[in-house]
Amino acid sequence: MGIFIHIHLIAAIAWIGGSIFMFVLGVSMRDKEKQKQVYPHIGPIFGYFELVSLFILIITGIVMTSNNGLLHLLFTNDNSLIVETLRKKLWIVLVMIIATVVHFIIAFRTNNSERTKLQNFISRGSSLLIFFLNLFVLHYAIMIRSML
Secondary structure, three states: OOHHHHHHHHHHHHHHHHHHHHHHHHHHOOOHHHHHHHHHHHHHHHHHHHHHHHHHHHHHHHHHHHHOOOOHHHHOOOOOHHHHHHHHHHHHHHHHHHHHHHHHHHHHHOOOOOOOHHHHHHHHHHHHHHHHHHHHHHHHHHHHHHHO
């Protein structure tokens, strides 16, 4: 796995750590005026940082999967524990990517403007979903690493 595992881990720490930070910030900051002051400044910086982290995670994940001979097994009828675990992880990652895209579209379109109730619900819901999916992805990543 060489350097890719280290790059992947750093990107995962950045992605998950950032997600936890934003989750805690969102839960702890109840004052709407303070939110309006903080989020327009932190949100875009965090968003670009997270996009870079996600891009690195995807690229290094593909490389490591390929280097370990697992990439082609994903598209076969192989039902070994490691392949099934990797498939579960990748499905969760796919849902997380979709939730991230939805969240980012709303966040960037409504930065410095008032959100509708639906936009607010979807944005917060997708953010919460991303937060919890991160924990499942981390769980499956640990399982896969222990099998290799």
